[in-house]
């Protein structure tokens with residue numbers, strides 16, 4: 001009798017202790033950065049400790065970094081970050097906005113895959129740090145009969161600190177599988193027309209809703225240390241190209257749009273200009289109406305809802321700015337879901353189509 005959940009069957013030659021063989025499916029595993037389980041001190045500490053111990057994120061020698069992290073940074077930061085999370089927390093579901101949005105994206109993409117491929121494809125999500133872990137979801141997919149898994153880090157741009165470390169976690173989860181599934185990973189998608197179109201439409205909507213047309217749009221990307229660029233990480237170039245493609249798609253000139261970087265962490269120099277400083281410079285230069293969007297994030301999170309829409313906005317207003325328009329991330333916008341589904345379908349080629 002096939003199992004309805006996994007379509008599992010015992011082969012004809014089976015001895016009584018022979019494991020049931022699940023029917024074949026393809027798994028699509030969406031991955032985002034991570035989320036603490038709560039905004040209390042210990043939940044924050046656990047999450048930040050896992051995140052900031054990742055050598056793809058902080059590449060200092062662990063001999064130097066771990067004592068500093070465990071004794072200085074993780075005694076203070078869980079309080080300040082916890083307060084920031086508290087201000088944006090989804091109390092109804094008791095989870096971070098990133099988790100709520102990732103669940104919504106997964107449900108929409110699962111609908112699109114169901115319509116296209118029926119039950120042959122299963123869609124699920126995981127986090128690089130915190131829960132649900134990548135390992136637990138790789139296990140769940142293989143147990144449900146996925147003999148092939150397409151792993152999709154939900155970052156438009158490649159960065160060692162995001163896509164590569166997500167892939168690392170996927171590969172190490174595969175190492176633990178007795179019957180390892182066939183695996184593929186999805187490359188960056190920042191320069192696809194459907195993604196740029198979805199972004200452009202969201203900006204056009206944001207501009208149409210603003211009381212007066214903003215003087216300038218800042219495309220604010222999460223930063224990385226400047227050193228990572230000189231070591232060969234292509235993230236900076238992919239961000240610059242995204243702004244150029246957006247500018248071309250919107251039909252704007254160089255005075256109407258620019259690239260900036262946010263979320264600086266630690267004392268090193270990061271990619272510049274820093275958004276928090278640039279909004280103040282723009283206000284002082286007479287650009288009193290500003291719009292900010294965040295194309296590096298596929299979902300709104302602490303770095304957009306709290307940092308951009310609270311801290312960066314405050315810096316702008318403090319410098320004399322008058323109108324601040326935050327254009328939300330693409331989240332589960334239908335054009336975004338369509339673009340992500342197109343990416344998936346193209347990367348499934350040869351497996352199903």
Ligand SMILES: C=CC1=C(C)c2cc3[nH]c(cc4nc(cc5[nH]c(cc1n2)c(C)c5CCC(=O)O)C(CCC(=O)O)=C4C)c(C)c3C=C
Nearest residue numbers: 033034035057081098159161222224265296297301302303
């Ligand atoms: C979108 C791409 C991202 C890059 C590139 C990136 C690099 C990077 N981040 C840190 C340090 C922190 N990032 C934090 C949060 C955070 N970062 C991203 C994305 C990128 N990070 C997201 C989506 C989030 C939000 C997660 C959420 O649940 O909302 C944080 C934690 C928040 C805080 O305590 O302020 C830190 C710390 C480094 C050092 C880095 C590059 C080396």
Ligand SMILES: [Fe+2]
Nearest residue numbers: 033222263303
């Ligand atoms: Fe980050």
Ligand SMILES: [Fe+2]
Nearest residue numbers: 236237238240
């Ligand atoms: Fe560059």
